[in-house]
Amino acid sequence: METEEIVHKLEAKGIKPTSNRILVMKTLVNEQNPLSLKDLEQKMVSMDKSSIFRTLTLFLEHDAVHAFEDGRGILNYEVCEEEGECDHHDGHIHFYCESCHRSFCMEDIHIPSFELPEGFYPHSVSFVIKGECPECRKRLR
Template sequence: MNESQCSELLEEHGIKPTANRIVVLKELVKALHPITLSELEYKILSIDKSNIFRALTLFREHHLVHVIEGGSEGVRYELCHSHDHDHDEDIHPHFYCEACQKTYCLDYTEVPEVQLPKGFEQKSSNLMIKGICPDCQSK
């Protein structure tokens, strides 16, 4: 994704494109797996950790990224593939490999619907499955 495409995507989500936000977005696009703040900081040497975190927080508020909680390294970030800029309709489970510590998106696996007791209102969900990935099983 080039700079103008990044700017356009940010604007579509109601985010003013700045140089820092474009750099952070480019790294998120390049990431093959959900990525941690520390990994982004390592890849983006030109921006300090607090500015990267602020960009991620803004992206989350505007449904450009979603947060994956769990695994050994805490929170990971991933681009939303949602077409709705007000809601994150890109809900899918994730798999955490306990051997290599990578987190994988299970894009085409449905999250089971949970019937909440009366009076409870769901705002978000996070399904993390833990085990051993195929690469680590074959070693």
């Protein structure tokens, strides 16, 4: 995705497109898998951890990214595909590979619908399956 498209994406979410914000979003967009803060640090050595974290926090507040816990207690971030405000209708499961430690979006497998008991209101839903990705499975055989 080009810088111009990143700027448009950020502005559509109500985020002022600074150079750090553009860089973080571009890194997330260009990856095929969700990334943790540590992953982003390793890919963006020119930016310090606190700047990346502040940017991710802002992105979460504006629904520019979604975060999910990968089953190890580590948040992974993925870009929200919605223009403007997100209604979180595209909830999908994630897969965490215990061998290579990568997370994958399973966008075609949606989180099953459920009904909570009266008085309970969910703020987020996360569904993570742990195992081995095809690449690691092949390597381990």
